Amino acid sequence: MLAPLPYWHWIRFAEDRRFELDMRQVHAAIDGFIAQARAGLERQPELRRQPANLLQALVVARDQSGSGFSDEDLRGNVLTMLLAGEDTTAQTLAWVLYLLHRQPQAADRARAEVDEALDGADIATELAQLEQLDFVEACIAEAMRLYPVGPVIALETRRDTVVAGVALPRGTGVMLETRAAGPDAAHFEQPEAFLPEHWLPGQWSRQLASTRRAVMPFGAGTRICPGRYLSLVEMKMLLAMLLRHFELEEVCGPGGAPVRELYAFSMRPAGLKAALRLRRDH
Template sequence: MAITTEGPRADAPLRRIRDLPGPRGLPLAGNALQIERERLHQQVEQWAREYGQIYRFRIASREFVVISDPGTVASVLRDRPDGFQRGARLNAAARSLGFNGLFTVNGDEWRRHRPMVLRSLDPAHIKAFYPTLVKVTQRFERRWRQAAEAGSAIDLQADLMRYTVDVTAGLAFGTDINTVESDEEVIQRHLDKLLPALAKRVLSPLPRWLTRRDPAVEAGLAAVHEAVDGFIAAARQRLADEPRLREHPRNFIEAMVAERDRPGSDLSDADVSGNMLTMLLAGEDTTANTLAWMIWLLHRHPAAAQRAAEEVRRVLGTGAHPTHEQLSQLDFVEACAHETMRLKPVAPLLIQEAVRDTVVDGVAVPAGTPVMCLMRPGAVSAAHFDDPQAFRPERWLAGDGQGPAAGSAKRVAMPFGAGPRTCPGRYLALSEMKMVAAMLLRNFDIADVSSEGGGDVQERLAFTMSPVGLRLRLRART
């Protein structure tokens, strides 16, 4: 057995998974009946409080090892692609839904796709894309101004998803799909069904052939694939019209199509469309839900909202939207985003699978074992942060003296993951968050953010973790 030496002491005797504590389950189902899919993250976090930083639970025949110590989590995430990879179940579910792309592939396939994605999302590309980011934000401002003038409540997540889809499609596909101003846009109408369908397939205790087909998901998938095929055809046409783009693609889709059409390429059409969908899905929910949590938290913390608004007005002066340079001066707004992701990480758990027999925190973990990394417990632990449950953005400002220096805090809260598979969209995501926050705080006062039925805002996990049913009311500033 090939063993890596990670854990408390390299010479300590190894424990086995069956020696780990964990919740009692039923003979066949294991702990499946104790888990509500949409609250899985809260259940596994609760078990972490009861059973400690490494424990086990079982869904039918699949035994999970769950870890929550930030150091152990980081060492698992860094040990990729050779030691750990995304689970076979996720891979199969994504393939069955036709959106197998960078997020779900492993091994050599992942090594081939990753550089193309990285290049298309790097800061230089974001800078070149900046005028479009401003244009999409201006449209979004108009939409919210109309709602403010009409005194109507905004469906916060749905609106933010329009924004993030338009931005991702603009950057990755070079296509302006303008869901912000159109209620009939096909992507917008169907995309939101796909991630819940993926989560359901990954976590179902039943084998795939026993799960019922969902006609709404199938129809949504077909429609989205048709739209994506349209983007690919348009990109192929652009490459035919301007052959120099094959060597100098302007965006992700052109890079992928050029690579696919190169003689001898091992990319397939399915790889191209799977990656298109991956970009849309990975860029949409995550950023929109983080923004929704941020706006809700700012509403609940008026002093922080006030400080952020003052910073926006000071940095922008008379400008309507931040320039690319000004965006990097919005330190407190960025701190609000980091603090939001610490308390409300939209990816609260990452499931990795051991590629080979290995050791995690002194426990022998055989190849194929799913290891669930919990991202929130360390980030809200008093061991790492003062007053850990409080929303205090200033703790992220270097030299503020109110908490750990921003650098060490980032090693504990890892909302974008860690290691070689860390999120390639983080720079874009932070740019979008600062852009929307600046637009909001400069032009509006947040009159109210409430959940649909009133009462506390619930967390719902459907691949990403979102607030349930937030309604926003704005007052335009004069």
């Protein structure tokens, strides 16, 4: 994605060969997952009416006559799920920890909210507990405003169109930059600051409905991220567990430096290091 020239069409270095080998293993693993899902459906044909998971649902859709959905499409979709769901969520969490460490009042407020919601429990086991974590959710939204892990969305026009006065014929590749509004003072008070309060009613928030539309960490439209609610549940569960049991002793870049953004398919905190310590009041 980032190479100026696709040199590997003509020459392959050791790194490229390693990549091909890795990809073969990933595809073999995916074929294994699909075979397992099929075996499960054969053992319990009633699952075809009500699949137990997304993979089974994809296999059922593939098998419907006239689905127009090939085995290759199925593999591609499973691969997308694997790629799209893991790093994005993990890296967003890493940014949240980094920002909370630099803003101890926000970390304290998030911790107090978690303590109250968990009411002595070690981890969140009910959605109702997570629903009480408005401030934690605001921390996540704020981290995604400042450091969206998917800041570039690749699109292709399906018909001739004009965007902001620029004519785009059908089939034009467009790289959409989604982070422009995040640091924009037109949408956010003190846009450069990590202020979870931007996302809660009160002195720091503008019109919340339009604020929410201004940033698009999960994309928008028909291809909006289908994992957005799942990822929020995952992130809130993990943050609740961490804040309940640990203090953030250090979260920084290599050698204690501020963290740099590194774009490699998704935007990651380069070389982020985190040291946690059990809470003293634990």
